[in-house]
Amino acid sequence: MCSCNFRDKLTCSQKVNSNIHDGTMLKIKAFKEYTNAWLEKVINYSKKKQMLQYVNFVDCMASSGLYFNKNRNEFYDGTAIRVLEIFVKSARKYSNIQFSIYLNDIDKQYVKCLNCIKKREKLKFPNNLNINISNKDKYDFISTIKYKNSFNKYTSKSLIIYDPYEVEFEWTKLVPILQLNADLLITHFFPNDIKRNINTKNEKVVKRYESAYEININEMKSIFESKKNAFDRNVYFRNTLHENLKKYSRKKFIAYAPIILEKKLHVYDIVCVSHSSFAQELLKNTMYKLYKETESKSQIKNYYQPKLFDDDEEDMYQKDRGSGVSEYKFHYDDSHIVSMFYNEFSGERLSKEDFDKRLREHPYLPSNILKLVKKTCKYQIENKEVNGKIEKYYIFPERGF
Ligand SMILES: C[S@@+](CC[C@H](N)C(=O)[O-])C[C@H]1O[C@@H](n2cnc3c(N)ncnc32)[C@H](O)[C@@H]1O
Structure with missing residues (x-):
C-alpha cells in the first residue's frame, strides 16, 4: 500500500497532486455543487415514478482525490473526496437505490492515493455504495463503461466527468461515453491554451488540436488570425467544439459556464452535455450561486495568481463581448443579468x-431570476381559470418594467 500518513504534510503531501491553482479549486467546487444539485434532481424526479434503481458517478481522470496546495501549504479536497461524501449521505438516505462511483487515472501514485482514501473511508460506506478505482488510459477506461450493467438500464441515472489537462478530444474514442444515457461535464481548456499553441511545431499538440476541432492546423491558424479579438476567437473555438459534441453525442442540450478568475482571466469552460434541459439549468444555476458565494467571501481575490504560465501574455478580453461587456459581467453580474x-x-x-421552460432553456439566465428582477422592475401576475384549473401568467410590460 501507500507509504505515507494520510494528510501528513511531510509524506502524503509529496504523493498527492500538487498541480493546483485558483481555477482548479473553483472547478472542483463547481463539480461538487453540480453533483449535489444533480443528485437531488434525479432522485426527486424519479422518486415520484419509483423508477430509479442505479445512480452512477464517473470521473474518467480523477487525479489523486486529495490535493496539496504548495503556495498555501495546505491540503485541498478534490472532486473524488467531495463526491464520495455526497454519495455516502445519499446512499444512507435512499437504501433502495444502488450507488456507484467509478474513479480512473493513468497515474499509478494518484490511484494509490484514491485507494488510500477509499480504505480510510470504507467504514462509513453503506452496503448500497460501491467504489471502483482503476488505473487505465482514459480511452481504454471509457471503452469499458458501456459494459457495466448499471449504466444501460432505463432505471439508471449517470453523471460522467471528462476533465483532461489539455484540449484532448478523440471523438470516436469518446463516443462510448458521449452516447451513453448519461449527463456529462467536460472541461474545455482554453482560451490562452490555444493562443500559446497555435504556432506550435510539436506534432502531438497539432494532432490534438486537429482532432478536437476537426480542422487542419493551417486553416485553424488563418481562422485564428482573421478574428479581430480574443473574444471572437474564443467564440469560434467554443462553437466548433460544441458542434462536435452535438454531432458525436446526439444530445440536444450543450451548455457552458466559464471559469473566470478575479472577474477577468477566463481559464476554461465547463461544458454540460445532456438529453435534458434540466442539466443545462443546473449548470448555470450552480455556477451563478458559486460565483455569488465566492464573491461574497472575496476568495477569488485572495487566491489569485496573476500569471498561470510563464511565457505568454494572458488574454483577459474584459471588454470584447460587444459594447464593453466583460465575460464575467455577461455571465455572473446581477445588473447585467437583469438587463x-x-x-x-x-x-x-x-x-x-x-x-x-423558456428560462430553463435560456443559455445564461439563472432560474431564480425573478428574485433579482423584483428588486428593480415591476411585473404583474395574473391568475386565470383555464378548463377549470387556475393558471398563473406573468405579464412583463414593455415600459415601466
Ligand atoms: C485535470 S486533472 C483531473 C482532476 C479531477 N477531475 C478533479 O476534479 O479532481 C487531469 C488528470 O488526468 C490524468 N491523466 C492524464 N493523462 C491521462 C490518460 N491518458 N488517461 C487517464 N488519465 C490521465 C492526470 O494524471 C490527472 O490526474
Whole structure:
C-alpha cells in the first residue's frame, strides 16, 4: 500500500497532486455543487415514478482525490473526496437505490492515493455504495463503461466527468461515453491554451488540436488570425467544439459556464452535455450561486495568481463581448443579468409553464431570476381559470418594467 500518513504534510503531501491553482479549486467546487444539485434532481424526479434503481458517478481522470496546495501549504479536497461524501449521505438516505462511483487515472501514485482514501473511508460506506478505482488510459477506461450493467438500464441515472489537462478530444474514442444515457461535464481548456499553441511545431499538440476541432492546423491558424479579438476567437473555438459534441453525442442540450478568475482571466469552460434541459439549468444555476458565494467571501481575490504560465501574455478580453461587456459581467453580474432578462421578456405575457421552460432553456439566465428582477422592475401576475384549473401568467410590460 501507500507509504505515507494520510494528510501528513511531510509524506502524503509529496504523493498527492500538487498541480493546483485558483481555477482548479473553483472547478472542483463547481463539480461538487453540480453533483449535489444533480443528485437531488434525479432522485426527486424519479422518486415520484419509483423508477430509479442505479445512480452512477464517473470521473474518467480523477487525479489523486486529495490535493496539496504548495503556495498555501495546505491540503485541498478534490472532486473524488467531495463526491464520495455526497454519495455516502445519499446512499444512507435512499437504501433502495444502488450507488456507484467509478474513479480512473493513468497515474499509478494518484490511484494509490484514491485507494488510500477509499480504505480510510470504507467504514462509513453503506452496503448500497460501491467504489471502483482503476488505473487505465482514459480511452481504454471509457471503452469499458458501456459494459457495466448499471449504466444501460432505463432505471439508471449517470453523471460522467471528462476533465483532461489539455484540449484532448478523440471523438470516436469518446463516443462510448458521449452516447451513453448519461449527463456529462467536460472541461474545455482554453482560451490562452490555444493562443500559446497555435504556432506550435510539436506534432502531438497539432494532432490534438486537429482532432478536437476537426480542422487542419493551417486553416485553424488563418481562422485564428482573421478574428479581430480574443473574444471572437474564443467564440469560434467554443462553437466548433460544441458542434462536435452535438454531432458525436446526439444530445440536444450543450451548455457552458466559464471559469473566470478575479472577474477577468477566463481559464476554461465547463461544458454540460445532456438529453435534458434540466442539466443545462443546473449548470448555470450552480455556477451563478458559486460565483455569488465566492464573491461574497472575496476568495477569488485572495487566491489569485496573476500569471498561470510563464511565457505568454494572458488574454483577459474584459471588454470584447460587444459594447464593453466583460465575460464575467455577461455571465455572473446581477445588473447585467437583469438587463438581459429585460431584453428577453419585456412586452411578453407568458403562462408560468412557458416562462419556466423558456428560462430553463435560456443559455445564461439563472432560474431564480425573478428574485433579482423584483428588486428593480415591476411585473404583474395574473391568475386565470383555464378548463377549470387556475393558471398563473406573468405579464412583463414593455415600459415601466
Ligand atoms: C485535470 S486533472 C483531473 C482532476 C479531477 N477531475 C478533479 O476534479 O479532481 C487531469 C488528470 O488526468 C490524468 N491523466 C492524464 N493523462 C491521462 C490518460 N491518458 N488517461 C487517464 N488519465 C490521465 C492526470 O494524471 C490527472 O490526474
